[in-house]
Amino acid sequence: MLDVPGARLYYEVRGSGPVLLVILGGGADAAMAAPMAEILAGRHTVITxxxxxxxxxxxxxxxxxxxxxEHADDALRLLEAAGAGPADVFATHSGALIGLDLLARRPSSVRRLVAHEPPAFDLLPDAAHWRRMTREAVEVCEREGVGPAMRKLGEETGVTAPPEPDPGLPQWVRDMLGRMTVNMETSCRYELRPFSAYVPDAEALRAAPVVPAYGAETKGRLMHRATLAVAGLLGREAVELPGDYVGYLRSPAEFAEALRAQLAA
Known part of the structure; x- marks a missing residue:
């Protein structure tokens, strides 16, 4: 555990070598990145x-x-606690927005950032629609609960809610899904609106070591469009990584190999 202003952070450290910090999306749980982290731990000190x-x-x-x-400051404090110099960062979905903010405001802390499907909806031509959608999803969450809110978000964005903890699943997966049910409500009610309105600092990031990336299976969908918008803002080409919006969990070995290539580029 790490005490930070206003919170206590749970974190895990695996492996040895250059530090790689993993920042996941809203409602996520560090266990989602564990299979990929175990693979990467052969060459990196992986912090989830x-x-x-x-x-x-x-x-x-x-x-x-x-x-x-505030979340970017948390990430910085984790790196400082690890005693790391500039670290590699893999950040996905709303975590990618945190990674972009960390790199923009604390560039000396990041060696290279792979920003996977950042939901920077305000950069899209139909930004007004997505502002309205996030507002309505929060209202549904407050009125009817997180389940209906996540279904609405899934219909609009293609990013579905985690499944119920089926008894046939491994215990660690059931535990993770149980925690995520609670995490999702917190994320929906208190994070969704302010995060989706975030616009990366183009001036600070245009010359920074950042790689916008999207999942091969989300090509043509909302998160792909948002990634291309961020890449355009920063004057970069977006790269394709394996799988969908959680490719790092569904295909950890393939994803880890592709991520290593981007970090080494």
């Missing part, structure tokens, strides 16, 4: 963690609207 407000990373007080800058 639950973001503030998650079940295992409790807030010091009642939940309030989340700020990307």
């Amino acid at each position: 963690y639950d973001r503030r407000g998650a079940v295992r990373s409790p807030l010091a007080g009642p939940p309030t609207e989340q700020r990307i800058e």
Whole structure:
């Protein structure tokens, strides 16, 4: 555990070598990245963690609207606690927005950032639609609960909610899904609106070591469009990684190999 202003962060460290920090999306759990982290630990010191407000990373007080800058400061403190110099960062979905903010404001802390499917909806031509969609999803969450809200989000974005913890699944997966059910509600109510309105600092990032990336199976869909918008803002080409929006979990070996190539490029 790491004490930070306003929260206690749960984190895990695997392997040895150059530090690789993994920042996951809203509602996620560090266990989602564990299969990939075990593979990468052969060449990296891999740090995975639950973001503030998650079940295992409790807030010091009642939940309030989340700020990307605060989450980026958490990531920086994890790197400082590890005693790392500039670290590689793999960040996905809303975690990718955190990674972009960390790199923009603390460039000396990041050697290379792979920003996987950053949901920078305000960069899209139909940004007004997505602002309305996120507002309505939060209202549904507050009125009807996280299940209906996540179904609405899934219909709109193609990013579906995690399944129920089926008894046939391994115990670690059932435990992870149980925590994520709680995490998703916190993320929907307090993170979705402010994060989806975030616009990366183009001036700070155009010359920075950042790789916008998308999943091969999300090509042509919303998260692919958002990734291309970020790449265009920064004057970069987006790269394709294996799988869909959680390719790192569904195909960890293939994803780890592709990620290593991007970090070494």
